Amino acid sequence: MRIEIARSGGVGGLTRTWTVDVSSAEAEQRWLPLAEAEVPPVPGDERDRFTYRITIGYTEVHLPESRLEEPWRELIDRARAAAVPATPEDPPSSVEPGTAGTDAVRDPGAQA
Amino acid sequence: MPRIHCSIVPPYLLDRIAGLGDPQLALASRAARHALVELDPVLQNRAEALSAPVRRGGAVVGTLHRRIHDAGTREELPGTLLREEGATATGDLAADEAYEGLGATYALLSEEYGRSSVDGMGKALHATVHYGMNYDNAFWDGEQMVFGDGDGEIFTRFTASLTVISHELTHGFTQYSTNLEYQGQSGALNESLSDVFGVLVEQRLLGEPAETASWLVGKGIFTDQVEGEALRSLKAPGTAFDDDVLGKDPQPATMADYVETSSDNGGVHINSGIPNHAFYLAATALGGPAWEGAGRIWYDAVVSGSVLTDCDFRTFAGTTHDAAVQRFGAGSREAGAVAGAWTRVGVPV
Numbered sequence: 001m002r003i004e005i006a007r008s009g010g011v012g013g014l015t016r017t018w019t020v021d022v023s024s025a026e027a028e029q030r031w032l033p034l035a036e037a038e039v040p041p042v043p044g045d046e047r048d049r050f051t052y053r054i055t056i057g058y059t060e061v062h063l064p065e066s067r068l069e070e071p072w073r074e075l076i077d078r079a080r081a082a083a084v085p086a087t088p089e090d091p092p093s094s095v096e097p098g099t100a101g102t103d104a105v106r107d108p109g110a111q112a
Numbered sequence: 113m114p115r116i117h118c119s120i121v122p123p124y125l126l127d128r129i130a131g132l133g134d135p136q137l138a139l140a141s142r143a144a145r146h147a148l149v150e151l152d153p154v155l156q157n158r159a160e161a162l163s164a165p166v167r168r169g170g171a172v173v174g175t176l177h178r179r180i181h182d183a184g185t186r187e188e189l190p191g192t193l194l195r196e197e198g199a200t201a202t203g204d205l206a207a208d209e210a211y212e213g214l215g216a217t218y219a220l221l222s223e224e225y226g227r228s229s230v231d232g233m234g235k236a237l238h239a240t241v242h243y244g245m246n247y248d249n250a251f252w253d254g255e256q257m258v259f260g261d262g263d264g265e266i267f268t269r270f271t272a273s274l275t276v277i278s279h280e281l282t283h284g285f286t287q288y289s290t291n292l293e294y295q296g297q298s299g300a301l302n303e304s305l306s307d308v309f310g311v312l313v314e315q316r317l318l319g320e321p322a323e324t325a326s327w328l329v330g331k332g333i334f335t336d337q338v339e340g341e342a343l344r345s346l347k348a349p350g351t352a353f354d355d356d357v358l359g360k361d362p363q364p365a366t367m368a369d370y371v372e373t374s375s376d377n378g379g380v381h382i383n384s385g386i387p388n389h390a391f392y393l394a395a396t397a398l399g400g401p402a403w404e405g406a407g408r409i410w411y412d413a414v415v416s417g418s419v420l421t422d423c424d425f426r427t428f429a430g431t432t433h434d435a436a437v438q439r440f441g442a443g444s445r446e447a448g449a450v451a452g453a454w455t456r457v458g459v460p461v
């Protein structure tokens with residue numbers, strides 16, 4: 001099962017998207033319950049911080065960077081690490097394409 | 113300091129009192145004296161507009177006080193103190209850039225507009241550099257500025273551009289003045305004010321008139337692997353970068369291209385292109401130092417008390433026009449330039 005992570009905001013307002021493939025069991029037992037337990041973020045005084053949108057199947061969770069606790073950080077690190085190709089000379093996927101400023105979802109399609 | 117002082121004694125008067133006899137504040141106190149002579153009603157209203165924010169601590173009014181910390185690649189604030197006000201350069205590039213950038217931003221507010229720091233009450237300016245590992249961002253956390261070193265592939269250190277530093281500090285100014293809600297049009301105005309005063313800090317430091325300024329935000333923070341000049345352009349929104357990885361600069365210049373989106377708090381960093389471009393058009397129509405003409409008008413509008421937290425583009429446009437009329441007169445070229453600029457971006461006043 002593919003989990004998608006989109007990071008928006010930041011002073012540049014650039015959206016970057018990463019994906020990570022996990023087993024259905026891991027998605028259902030580990031990540032879905034966490035996502036469903038999250039409460040909507042309360043607006044604070046922070047400006048230009050990142051917001052993460054994590055999509056697991058039909059479930060979507062929005063997490064401000066300031067509330068990003070360890071299990072989510074692990075998932076994001078895995079997604080970002082997965083975006084780095086095995087061969088460094090592979091230019092199209094050396095960095096996952098972001099979609100600057102739109103909601104459009106870009107599938108990296110890097111899985112051979 | 114008891115909060116009552118905030119609404120009774122105009123900040124510029126406090127500025128003046130605090131600045132007397134301090135050679136470091138000669139310019140600031142001169143500007144404050146000027147404001148005092150004018151007894152400007154717009155400035156007096158500011159005190160009321162500022163009554164909402166609650167002040168903490170006992171910052172000395174009218175004194176520039178900077179503290180730059182080092183997070184040492186951890187994501188913990190504030191980190192260890194690197195440089196305090198008056199201390200010599202540390203040799204740490206990011207720390208010294210942050211120190212200078214905060215000083216230049218303070219100088220614009222104090223010397224041009226008679227405001228004592230971001231809150232009008234001499235708030236100390238704190239920043240943290242070397243935040244996080246390969247951290248691709250700079251932000252305002254509600255109390256202080258935070259700068260990452262970048263990942264080295266897309267971004268270099270975020271202090272490399274003065275406009276990024278002044279952009280972040282202006283978020284502090286906005287928090288203590290209009291406190292524009294960070295969502296939709298009011299959020300885009302919040303972003304735009306950071307870009308506008310951000311570029312004005314740089315233009316003033318370099319002595320650049322509107323005609324020859326770059327009008328770029330974040331020039332110099334991309335690595336040379338990125339196809340792009342900067343994060344944003346007030347002169348030509350949508351043209352700052354066009355890159356394989358980052359995509360194309362998504363900013364619109366006019367209402368015709370307003371972007372409806374749920375990401376980025378409703379596109380606050382996208383639709384800010386519209387008020388940004390209106391400011392550019394007003395400033396270039398007037399010509400000369402933008403911080404004196406259009407910048408003064410935008411500042412007056414911000415502190416007028418008419419910009420509420422949910423202010424939209426149309427209301428803000430009307431407020432800038434009112435500010436131009438109040439300061440320069442109905443039928444003045446300033447009022448005409450402001451009205452013309454907003455009309456051209458599709459927000460008629």
Ligand SMILES: [Zn+2]
Binds near residue numbers: 011047279303
């Ligand atoms: Zn911002």
